[in-house]
Amino acid sequence: MKPQPVTLKILNVLSVLLFLTALGMVFLYAPLEETMNYVQKIFYFHIANAWVGMLGFLAAAVSGVIYLVKHDQKWDIVELAAVEISVVFFLIAILAGSIWARPTWGAYWTWEPRLTTAAILEMVFVAYLLLRQGIDDPDRRARFSAVYTLIGSISVPITFMSIRLFRTIHPVVVGSNSSASQGTFSMTSPMLITMFFSLFTFSVIFVDLFWHRIRLGQLAQHVEQLKLEEHQ
């Protein structure tokens, strides 16, 4: 296995540092919100993970299309890496959201648009992984996975828009004046800074893990190659 490039090593260290800083900012720098107190702080991580999870999904969809066009196996590795990591990030986002929801809305879960779409997206991820599990031939596996990410990436936004035809109770934190959403709070400057920093931190962590996962995929492929050569 190729040793980690310098950039990756730097990224590893950077990820840890940023995470610790973000943690510090969340607890020490960002002010306490009036109504929700400490519970609100989970919001910083929730948003970051959700956002990054969605970007990962986008990355998977793009990789899928590129694979279908170019038939280069490396795009399949990228696509799988993106989905595997996004599954986890998104799950964290959903769980964080649930923890926040209990004291705020009185329930761990409500069936409102964003949450429901999030659950559906997570299910698409899991379905993708199950699909891959059922196929042995690498070429077929890559083709089918790419097709499914394409279908999913078109369907999920449509799902979101269709659920949006319903009323939402999910707080529209940035940019909306509607006080009809329960749990909305206005963000002061330090909060905004913390949020964006959090977003940045998790993006870096995502890229770091993504890179590691791609390397793992390449290593796995290399092992397969060696096994075959041994038999031939």
Added chain:
Amino acid sequence: MKPGASGYKPASSLPGAVVAIVWKDLAAELRSRELLSAMLVFALLVILIFNFALELDPGTRRVATPGILWATFAFAGTLGLNRSMAVEKDRGCLDGLLLAPVDRSAIYFGKMISNLAFMLIVEVVVLPVYSVLYNINLFNPGLIIVILLGSIGYVAVGTLLSSMAVQTRTRDVLLPILLFPVVIPILIAAVKACSGFLQGLELTEIMPYINLLIVYDVIFTAVAYMVFDYVVEE
């Protein structure tokens, strides 16, 4: 008959092949009736289960009807999709279809239309039965159109995904897992629209959902048609 003696080499047309496939599926099904009976019995059982699972008074029943209907169609639908593709896979017939000198989309459209036909047949039976069992009049033209539109979208994606699922090890189990998350917009729009028609709402209120169905149908039929090659060719 010496090869080539007939002189002309056959040229197959897309519509011709599509019609041939649809006819073949319907004729085979008419004879064995395996697929349809399975779907129908299953659909009726699902309705029965709902009856006990949801203890509904007449008022709530009205409200729950579209949901129950679409849950039934969705489940029975996967059964049909699975069986329809399994027939091709088991006896190698998919290869037979692929060997024909015709564009692959003919296979997609042919299977999609026959899948749609089976689903519609089941729906045509379920609606009156449900009407009678629950004393709710479902003979509503708007409702019927919604069911048609929803079924088209369901089958458009379902045919593509069942072509994939049938080529995996996990086969039958995999199709609902792949299909349901992706078909949610249809369920949402169809249930809302059916509900609207049953409650006698204004058409303007229902139109957004019908538009959604139409948009979904168009987009996914187009996408499925475009990627179908990748799913059947090696």
Added chain:
Amino acid sequence: MIAVKKLVKRFGLKIVLRGLDFNVQEGEFVALLGPNGAGKTTFLRILSSLSRPTLGEVRVSGFRLPDQAAAVRRNLGVVSHLPLLYGDLTAEENLHFYARMYGLGNRQQRIDDTLDLVGLSSRRRDLVRIFSRGMQQRLAIGRAILHDPDVLLFDEPHTGLDQDACDMLDGLLRKVAAQGRTVVMTSHDLARVEDLASRFDVLSRGVITASLNRGELGEGNLLTFYRQALAG
């Protein structure tokens, strides 16, 4: 009729065909021999346009695969060990279906002639589901020649047939080949193949290791030839 140059086929990382060369003239009946896993079925699938070559050039009837696949298919008949027939349709209906898929004119006449040729006219209205394996194979051959192709590919057609059925099949194969068609047949049954083919090729470890015309073979030496080809 068939011209294959340096054909390579890879499944993921596994290489099945390694730069295979293969040439068949019009009217030849080539028996393709080789151990299991040598790549015979893969090779036949590529020739029949069901699978794409990874590298190399494949031409059938002058048309190139995979670009001109449709043209190739028009002129190709394939019989594999799976029947490719619909059990719930009658023999006649099966042929009707394929006639329409191939866009054939004068359908009824062709179907009648084909059923006569394969000796199934009396069973035309019976469901294929109740046919014996031998009868199914005969009908499969009927399906394969319905559109009057110049090239026929048979993948181990004797599989699962008893002696009588095999004899009947051989009779049919001779009849069909005698009409001037080009035939490639894979088989494990050396004795049968010795009587049928005009040429014997051995596919081993992804390439053709030996090729011999019937005239050069002499009596009963096929087994020796085969063993030598595998060893060498």
